[in-house]
Amino acid sequence: MKKLINDPRAVVDESVEGFGLAHADLVTVSAEPKYVTRRDAPVAGKVGLVSGGGSGHEPLHAGFVGLGMLDAAVPGAVFTSPTPDQILPATLAVNSGAGVVHIVKNYTGDVLNFETAAEMAQAEGVEVRTVLVNDDVAVEDSLYTAGRRGVGGTVLVEKIAGAAAERGDDLDAVAAIGDRVNQNVRTMGVALSACTVPHAGKPSFDLEDNEIEIGIGIHGEPGRHRIAMEPADGITDRLMEPILSDLGVASGDKVLLFVNGMGGTPLGELYIVYRRAAQVLADRGATVERSLVGNYITSLEMQGCSISVLRLDDDMTALWDAPVHTAALRRGV
């Protein structure tokens, strides 16, 4: 294992400290318990947005703290959801009285820890709504599993719900638009290589030189099935098919196309995937109205990508376009 780290157990501490130093104009970092808040939090009258999860997905979530997106991010250990004693103070810190929305990726750990924190916050008089993100179509039998995972769609939920909060939508409205984004987005991922969790010191799964994992999540867990390596167009088709059929994309639909790198894939390759995905959408008669290409929700140094398709309506598009000023996403500011 070769990584730009010091003590494997200090990875999150030091990384978040560096993040705070680099973006002191945007955020404030609480070291213990660990969470990152927007520098001007709580913003008077504004619904607070809190998200969080295991570390190792950077820039998610701390990279999305700032105007027009999250008010707080709560980083757990690598690939381990944070604990209520982090989530609760983050929630309290961003509550201006207008209530707080928790954006939670659907994993047992995240759900349980945020649930506890929400209960505790409510006990302290803070109204909390939870938007559960579960956009991963790789999980098929969601009745017999922990349900679909929250993956790439999370970034879109955070941006759009964040913009809604920023324009002054109330608690229920912000939660509702978050839910609406989640209902209209589907994601599927592929890994060309595994990642290595620092404290584990070994790749999270073993892949042969000619194999890839289809339907991976974002925690280095193996995917749904393993196939022989293929050209990018074929892989893209495999990812697009379940996304489009599950979402029921029809001719005339307007969509946002998001090709996300898992951390170790060159940006140039993501554009090769984007090219094919855009062709597939054009073939379906859908119009790509907005796009996002890059490393936004990663799995450490994993090679691979995920594709998300979000069916847009006018309000979502306007909120997507709204100003945002965070470390990882910025426009209009």
Place this chain on the structure above:
Amino acid sequence: MKKLINDPRAVVDESVEGFGLAHADLVTVSAEPKYVTRRDAPVAGKVGLVSGGGSGHEPLHAGFVGLGMLDAAVPGAVFTSPTPDQILPATLAVNSGAGVVHIVKNYTGDVLNFETAAEMAQAEGVEVRTVLVNDDVAVEDSLYTAGRRGVGGTVLVEKIAGAAAERGDDLDAVAAIGDRVNQNVRTMGVALSACTVPHAGKPSFDLEDNEIEIGIGIHGEPGRHRIAMEPADGITDRLMEPILSDLGVASGDKVLLFVNGMGGTPLGELYIVYRRAAQVLADRGATVERSLVGNYITSLEMQGCSISVLRLDDDMTALWDAPVHTAALRRGV
């Protein structure tokens, strides 16, 4: 070799095509000869900025085409500088009459090809100035080599010279500020792993599991020397020392600190490096006024990073802060 590509020989074509599709609001792509121009080029009265080089460094250069930065980017084959028959039409396409600045990274191939194109453009009546970027302190005996390479500093030159052109500086002024940035920036890089050029199909060098390369360039060429793996703080110190002593950073200096990922390193690790680099600067009494952390000039999927330190003056800082709207860098728009 596992990559999200189709035919290794179509990598640049398809990637640039995808880039054009994803950012049609910002750029126009010419497929043959291949170059990318700002959508509204030529901008009347504005000095044109053209850069280019081998592909595989994305988002450099096409990702920096747009308002406040480059007017055109000219992508060569992977790690191969582009040819005059691409550079010339790109230069002509962005010339509004105010002349064109070529921003050229100091490699024999880039220098020769841009030189030829500049001559040809001049023969067609376009005034051309060249800003040569050579910020890499890893190259020690520059008398006995092709000279220092252009690496991370290129991004800063493109941003700051681009802002100068956008505010209306004339040809000589834009070239002069580009040169000033180059004179005030130093960079040094480290590789934890090699990258694999698609058509070569093999890693560009072989590293043992416990070895790293200090002083790498951005083309997967081996570095100056090889050492045993070390904690991130030690590696950071090794990169900072030659940067700071060569640049002569003194107490009271204001600097921009740029920690750049080589493509395969998790963002979280870059912040660990940033943390230490910021400490080192603080120890010297320098103030980090601006920062940039992320994958901006990469070497395919190489793991590692480079650190650049730019000594700022007020004009450079203002130009750094000026609006920019490109695929990879955006603010104020």
Place this chain on the structure above:
Amino acid sequence: MTVTLDVTWAVKWLTLSAQAMAEHRVELIELDRAIGDSDHGENMDRGFQAVLDKLAETPPETPGAALKLTAMALMSKVGGAAGPLYGTAFLRAATALGDAAYVDAPALAAALGAARDGIVARGKAESGDKTMVDAWTPAVEAAMAAAGDGDTLAVLIAAAEAAEAGAVATDPLVARKGRASYLGERSAGHRDPGAASSALILRAAAGAAA
């Protein structure tokens, strides 16, 4: 011979648990690597180190207090799925024990039952879903059965053995809860890490009483 389970036992239990997590850290990481995200051993080790710190900081006066402190430490330091589940388990067990100074066999079995119920209440897993419940449920049943004789050590040994057998029995199962469930059929052929750590904790409880 009936062993008296008092706060000393409880502290020793937690200390042995912490030792077991440290010793089996890599093994639990490996189990989680196969069907999860490679963190279970790290999380449990970090959590129980925090328990040790808290025990040293504010030595508890009753077994119930020791378990409550453990619940709080695990809840705030483990994270992931295991943190809240173990946190709830220890909290419910602590509540069941109240502030009694000594734990007899029926109270012990009831506390284990309460712990298991807490896990089920939070995680909604059923037996056979390939989770820590598959260690706890047989453990509780064995404890209940043994409790009649009044021998606390026997109760703990029965629970530990049943938990170990239960953990082994997760090997062929297809996961239906937690992260391993995403693997579908591919989760079969691997032991559930949470069931394995549960067996270690229950073995530590018996070890502390021996």
Place this chain on the structure above:
Amino acid sequence: MTVTLDVTWAVKWLTLSAQAMAEHRVELIELDRAIGDSDHGENMDRGFQAVLDKLAETPPETPGAALKLTAMALMSKVGGAAGPLYGTAFLRAATALGDAAYVDAPALAAALGAARDGIVARGKAESGDKTMVDAWTPAVEAAMAAAGDGDTLAVLIAAAEAAEAGAVATDPLVARKGRASYLGERSAGHRDPGAASSALILRAAAGAAA
């Protein structure tokens, strides 16, 4: 026996060069991988394929025209350092040959000399800098020496052999120009890829005349 070097020879030379680049593509990539950026074989192969296309498109009428077309194709398709250097080399050689229909031994040696001078003018490398110059300079010297006898084939063979020896002689050198120079001492012990491709091209010139 003196071979007549006409446009047929020139086209055959370029065709054999293209074949050599395709055949030795991987080898040249490997040489460049060791001390450069792994693209030389790919670039030269792409460039000479473009030369073949151009030759087919607009068949040249003189050796000089064939070399000029080659210069243009290489300049616009190779990129990197080698593109402009070979482009200049072929352009200068073409200029030296003018529009003569036949090339005699002195003209041939002079054209090779012009090519070499072009490379030096563009790249500023000296002998011993571990570049393609280290193949071209001995080749030109050998060609000049052989030219007196008037035997064009002998001139080409002498040039090819000297270029090959020159390329081999780059092995121990420390590079002082081009990308390999960044490696400093570590560049020693590897053959310069541009010197190797130069030797192949000059060998093809001899092969075309044989």
